[in-house]
Amino acid sequence: MGNEDIVRLFEEFAVLLELTGANSFRVLANAKVARAAEASTIDLVHLARSDPKALSNIDGIGGGSAAKIVEFVTTGAVKELIELRTQVPAGLPALLGLPGVGPKSVRLLWQERGIVDLASLESALAEGRLQGLAGFGPKKIQNLHDGIAFLKTAVGRVRIDDALVVAESAITHLRDAGVVDQIEFAGSLRRGKETIGDVDLVAVAANAPRAMESFCSMPGVAKVLVTGPTKSSVRMEDGIQVDLRIVPEHAFGAALLYFTGSKEHNVLLRGRAQQRGLRLNEYGLFEDDGLDAPQDRRAPLASRTEKELYEALGLAWAEPELREVRPLDEVCGHAPLVTVADIRAELHAHTTESDGSMPLLELVQRAKDRGFHTLAVTDHSRSSVQANGLSIDRLLRQIDAVREAEARVGGIRVLAGSEVDILVDGSLDYPDDVLAQLDLVVASPHASLRQAPDLATARLVRAARHPLVHILGHPTGRLVNGRPGLELDMHAVIAAARESGVALEINAHPARLDLRDLHARMAIEAGVPLAIDCDVHARDGFDVLGYGVQVARRAGAGPEQVINAWDAARLHAWIAARRGR
């Protein structure tokens, strides 16, 4: 049991309360508890056992929710939720996934027409039983048909790299068409989340209708969902939704701020505006005269840039990656975050010797061309048969080849290393006397990724305590949108890493991003250094660096906390110290 179970608990509360017609602020409060639990680096299950009163000190969690968490942790269930489940058909929440269908519509379908799930909605549609239902005209009924078809093929949240391709091609299309003067992507893509719900674009256009027309007819658009003078949404053939907002030039900063979110960050900013007798919306910051739409009557106090808006609220600018469920004083004016330009070393790379596609010399040359001062060659170890892992003999020969390559290319330190498998019991895939001959050891789990949580934690803790390990590579083995990976007690793994002085990897590949943002933040809070590595396999393998850097930024990491951002002397000293040299 972990925070994610508490998240699910309150998400279910929120949905069921919504469908039973509960007070919408109560619904919102439960959803807020779920968000708070999701964003917390505190182990709430542990806290519920050790210091239950402290639960309600967390912002968004009050006495009622704290009691529910304690009940859940101690008994494994919450009576009130079990009672709620008996009131709502199990298939009903799925209807909320239909575009344009919210709680009011679902309740109407349920109570007036006895619809309890998607299947009964389909048959009701087929039999024409929705005729005469208040608010359900022909278009709404057609949208239900379309929505069911959409749900059957829905992609859900997509990986950040897939969303970025869509965003960049839309931006290129609109720029090339000459219909926008300024355009940026906002939303969770700008905040660097690992998955993206939909792509948000904010633009300035002299001729807005023309820009909207160009947007709605760009290549790859499958369906225009909504279109108006300032806002349009389309669904692309690959299922990704793209929204375009067009705002006046003077409001570009306010719109970018507003549409970058997160929702929770915006709520905090608006709350701060309210305290000061001001109103914040996507057009700017205004004096609050108690009437609606101040932007129609007043000049804004600030609106042109994000920085100007934060300053007008008495705050320093916040990096987009930090604009999540966190207090404003933590994220505004945060110490500088690590950047791609700070990264000067790659400590996890493969060659043709195992499953990479670049020969050793080319890998070294490309690392040097990127301006790196250090590259670690870390091919797979012998147990990774599917990846052509190196036998001990091949590994020892590779050490000589690495020395030779370093001398031949020149101007870059090349470390002989290995990405050694962490075996199922936490032991490593080469004996210590072999590992001791390497400059750098990255230890990673590759097999048995469905291990029970306690065994998995013991496995990673044992690897973290191994005196010859430098870095734990992709510690959970998860794949974004692919497989969950090991369910580690991350507090225990981080504690072991801190004790033994091991760094934790943020694997930068967008399919991995492992550690994920929250775990990287927990590592930083514990004082454990991070390694941002591309896990290079191919010629373009270094290009994923930005995704890893963004995860580190979301964790609040500065260059100080990232070993690849250290200068050569410091990094080499750290690596050597792990060998007692």
Place this chain on the structure above:
DNA sequence: GCCGTTTTCGGCCCGACTGTTTTCAGTCG
């Protein structure tokens, strides 16, 4: 249900678009 340098009660973000409406509720982000 949560929260408080206006408040322990009375608020709780707000604007755009759609569809079914004759003036607005519902949904979305």
